[in-house]
Amino acid sequence: xxxxxxxxxxxxxxxxxxxxxxxxxxxxxxxxxxxxxxxxxxxxxxxxxxxxxxxxxxxxxxxxxxxxxxxxxxxxxxxxxxxxxxxxxxxxxxxxxxxxxxxxxxxxxxxxxxxxxxxxxxxxxxxxxxxxxxxxxxxxxxxxxxxxxxxx
Numbered sequence: 001x002x003x004x005x006x007x008x009x010x011x012x013x014x015x016x017x018x019x020x021x022x023x024x025x026x027x028x029x030x031x032x033x034x035x036x037x038x039x040x041x042x043x044x045x046x047x048x049x050x051x052x053x054x055x056x057x058x059x060x061x062x063x064x065x066x067x068x069x070x071x072x073x074x075x076x077x078x079x080x081x082x083x084x085x086x087x088x089x090x091x092x093x094x095x096x097x098x099x100x101x102x103x104x105x106x107x108x109x110x111x112x113x114x115x116x117x118x119x120x121x122x123x124x125x126x127x128x129x130x131x132x133x134x135x136x137x138x139x140x141x142x143x144x145x146x147x148x149x150x151x152x
Contacts, residue, residue, distance in 0.1 A: 004125045006082045006092050006118075009033075014077045014096065020064045021072060027060035035119060035126040043134030069151035070144040071100040071108075078111065085117075090125070092116045100144065103152065110138055 013033050019025030034052045041047045050056055079095035093115050100108040117129040139145040146152055 001087060001120045003082065003084060003090065004118075004120060006090070006125070007077075007080045009125055010077055010080050010092070010094050014075050017075050020060065021067055021075070027057040027064070030060050031057055033127055035128040038127060039129040041129070041131045043132075043137065066151065070139060071102055073099045073101055075099075088120050090118050090120065092118060102143070108142055108144075110142065112138065
């Protein structure tokens with residue numbers, strides 16, 4: 001199976017995220033990028049597995065609301081680096097930038113990287129795992145959240 005165009009895949013992913021953030025698209029459109037089950041790993045050793053079900057749709061809706069509360073305006077794709085693992089799986093490092101508006105009205109851009117594991121499928125690739133850095137620490141550093149991670 002040929003390697004998918006991951007730049008195009010993640011451009012659509014970011015576009016849908018922005019639509020969800022703006023309230024113009026349902027979380028189910030983000031869910032379409034994920035496999036039936038997936039794993040997430042983030043800072044502090046937190047690893048979670050879950051089903052791509054209605055509970056995950058609620059997590060996505062809650063996440064969009066969190067982003068609105070911390071002043072996230074837009075997400076931008078900055079780079080995509082894909083590395084085949086085998087004929088059916090790829091590791092993709094995605095560089096993004098989130099534009100925020102602080103409570104004082106000042107703009108803020110934050111750069112971050114998320115690493116995704118994707119499975120090639122006939123209908124297009126599906127994310128089955130992702131690894132994120134400590135985004136909450138970045139938000140704390142820039143005063144977007146308090147020490148408990150609550151929006152300021």
